[in-house]
Amino acid sequence: MIKWILILLVIAAVASLLGFGRLAGAAATGAQILIGIVLILFLLVIFGIVAIA
Numbered sequence: 001m002i003k004w005i006l007i008l009l010v011i012a013a014v015a016s017l018l019g020f021g022r023l024a025g026a027a028a029t030g031a032q033i034l035i036g037i038v039l040i041l042f043l044l045v046i047f048g049i050v051a052i053a
Helices: 002-018 021-052
Strands: none
């Protein structure tokens, strides 16, 4: 999933440099959503390990 985040961020950067604002915004929004999902999953794993121990 981290790979997809990096790909979307690169697409957003290149699109913004080339003047494609909507494409850059869409790619950045997709990256933000995936970052949120990764953070939530990370916190669930951390709290799961703490609860088990």
